[in-house]
Amino acid sequence: AFGNAVLSRWPVTSSEARDLPDGDSDHEGRTVLRADIDGPRGPVEVYSTHLHWKLFDSDVRQAQVKTICELIAETRARRTYPPVLCGDFNAPPDSDEIRALTGRTRTLLPRQAFLDAWEVAGEGPGHSWTVANPYAALDLEPSRRIDYVFVGYPRQGGAGHVAAADLAGLTPVDGVVPSDHLAVVADLRYGALGRHLRTPVAGCLRVRSSIRTLTLPAHPAGQGGGRWGGCMCQVPSGLWVRVQPPSWMRWWW
Secondary structure: OOEOOOOEOOOEEEEEEEEOOOOOOOOOOOEEEEEEEEEOOEEEEEEEEEOOOOOOOHHHHHHHHHHHHHHHHHOHHHOOOOOEEEEEOOOOOOOHHHHHHOOOOOOOOOOOOEEEHHHHHOOOOOOOEOOOOHHHHOOOOOOEOOEEEEEEOOOHHHOOOEEEEEEEOOOOEOOEOOOOOOEEEEEEEOOOEOOOOOOEOOEEEEEEEOOOOEEEOOOOOOOOOEEEOOOOEOOOEEEEEEEOOOOOOOOOO
16 A cells, blocks of 8 residues: 655645556555645645556546545635645656546646646756666656646735755665656645735745655754664655745745
């Protein structure tokens, strides 16, 4: 079975995990996890998942994505911030499952589509599975973009707008890269903005997707970091948050 996790600097007030459909022959035990984050500028729902991996399993992934969309739709009425969906989808942007999520074909549920953070603010091909990674190179598969941070359409004032997107996780630590996947890192606007979208006054969320072994460096306030990992527990989604003062500065760790 595969596990999912959401790591947050703010309290997780509640969570729910739901099983995803399996294929006819494989029982991989895939799930989706929702975490409700109690942020200082309002609650944020973060969803973490990891879909079937085989190239011919697109039909299974489409069924899994529909289940994820149904879970997200259940809390639509209470949300004040766009839902954030992260993880290893094992599917490129032109696949049917991703096109359905981004509104490029018939959506899986009415009035539900997401913005792809890399498409909004990333540069270059954004391959999160790359032969430049020594672990990924062993599988003899082509480089692809299969890990994502999705966010619902921005709310009033630009809340949820993707301000930046990047990749992380290819630089070795003590000679070891942390995963066979690179992480997708996205900055999302959070809180009230000025009159124009280019005048942010409240800072941003930083969302990181898909990395199995995670090193958390020391916090500026003196809180220690550490290393989290496990061969049977995937971490496709982590949420690090810092609220910035009136001028916008990106939060690096």
